[in-house]
Amino acid sequence: MIKRRDWFKYVFSSILGLLTVVGKPSIIAAQAVNKEAQKRNQARLLTQIGEKYLNEGRASEALESWKTATKIYRQLGYEEGITGSLINQNLALQALGLNRFACNTLLQALKLNTDTKICAILPQQSTEFTTKLLIAAIDSQKHLPVNLFAWHNLGDVLRLIGKLDESKVVLAKTLSIAQKTSTVDNHEILLSLANTHEAIYKQARNKYYEVEEPDFKNEILEMIQQQALNSLEIYHQVNLVSANYPVTQLKSQLHHFSLLIDFDNFLTTELNLGNSKLVEIRNQIQQQIQPSVNIILKNSSTFSQLSATQLVYTKLNFANSLSQIPDQQLRSLAIEYGQSALQTAKSTSNQRIKSYSFGTLGKLQPEKSEAYFLKALSLAQSIQAEDIAYQWQQQLEHRFSNQDEVADCSVA
Numbered sequence: 001m002i003k004r005r006d007w008f009k010y011v012f013s014s015i016l017g018l019l020t021v022v023g024k025p026s027i028i029a030a031q032a033v034n035k036e037a038q039k040r041n042q043a044r045l046l047t048q049i050g051e052k053y054l055n056e057g058r059a060s061e062a063l064e065s066w067k068t069a070t071k072i073y074r075q076l077g078y079e080e081g082i083t084g085s086l087i088n089q090n091l092a093l094q095a096l097g098l099n100r101f102a103c104n105t106l107l108q109a110l111k112l113n114t115d116t117k118i119c120a121i122l123p124q125q126s127t128e129f130t131t132k133l134l135i136a137a138i139d140s141q142k143h144l145p146v147n148l149f150a151w152h153n154l155g156d157v158l159r160l161i162g163k164l165d166e167s168k169v170v171l172a173k174t175l176s177i178a179q180k181t182s183t184v185d186n187h188e189i190l191l192s193l194a195n196t197h198e199a200i201y202k203q204a205r206n207k208y209y210e211v212e213e214p215d216f217k218n219e220i221l222e223m224i225q226q227q228a229l230n231s232l233e234i235y236h237q238v239n240l241v242s243a244n245y246p247v248t249q250l251k252s253q254l255h256h257f258s259l260l261i262d263f264d265n266f267l268t269t270e271l272n273l274g275n276s277k278l279v280e281i282r283n284q285i286q287q288q289i290q291p292s293v294n295i296i297l298k299n300s301s302t303f304s305q306l307s308a309t310q311l312v313y314t315k316l317n318f319a320n321s322l323s324q325i326p327d328q329q330l331r332s333l334a335i336e337y338g339q340s341a342l343q344t345a346k347s348t349s350n351q352r353i354k355s356y357s358f359g360t361l362g363k364l365q366p367e368k369s370e371a372y373f374l375k376a377l378s379l380a381q382s383i384q385a386e387d388i389a390y391q392w393q394q395q396l397e398h399r400f401s402n403q404d405e406v407a408d409c410s411v412a
Helices: 004-055 059-076 079-095 099-109 127-140 145-160 164-178 187-208 214-241 246-272 276-298 300-305 308-322 328-346 351-364 366-382 386-411
Strands: none
Touching (some): 004 059, 004 079, 004 308, 059 079, 079 099, 079 145, 145 164, 145 187, 164 187, 187 246, 214 246, 246 276, 246 300, 276 300, 300 308, 308 351, 366 386
């Protein structure tokens, strides 16, 4: 027989035992929750580190951080985290010039079948087939902010790999959806759409020079004007709707200015070849150039809000456009912007933007071009960036060819 004192002890021990048995799953669950929280925090930290690296121009390191974050999110089964980190990987790949890899990474983020070859340029695959596939995919997905951001990025990458019609369709559809929701800012999507229209203009302009048949040439000329004016109008819209977003506004102003210069050059060439029908439109474009420069210079403090990589590219592109205006003061300003971009590029470990900076300065300063182009070529070759290495190789060959011609004339 159990004594009363011992019974209390027995019941107490039994309750403790019961609590221990019942409590074990709770403790295990709590530990699991704690471990999951730690992993999520680790992934968030890696995401922040990757963002810091990308802003500093350290795209390769950013990519590795985001790959690790993606792996952790996959272990956790956290879909939004997986999608977001894959989008981040795409940004790093774009910064490295690996646009096809970026495109395929976005297909993963959007859960699209990579076997559809959306990111490949295949002669047997029609644009119509691909655009229908993309529209159906957009319509079938939930219009979450992270998904719309992924579609926006895909539209940008499709433009970069030359699939312009597909890019236009994706961006227009994404913009239409974004305009119906208050959770997504649509000014950046609108800017991307303008960029794609500009790319279509440039594609048509290049094709125009390859065509000889008069009727077809006139058709393309109409398309060139339409696409240029469409792009300029959309850039103007972006400038208006992004008053509270100074970086987006600056980007639209820079693109607007660059396109004005390019279109003016095209129209001037045509006029010199006797196409007098273009006089009026050329005059309209030229009247917009100086005001466009003034607006950018007025907002020049916004350059400081850009990441290192963006800062380099935007300053160099602005410098390149300024240098094409026959004004000595603006040419000097172009060199200042080019040199400023180079100093920023040197502060990063990004060899690609350093190469682009040296190469652009080679164009801006003919008296120093050989040294600049050689340095740009060396940097591009060190990272196997064949796309830009080819540019600098051509510039050097052109320079040496001109020197030979001068020497021949001197001998003669």
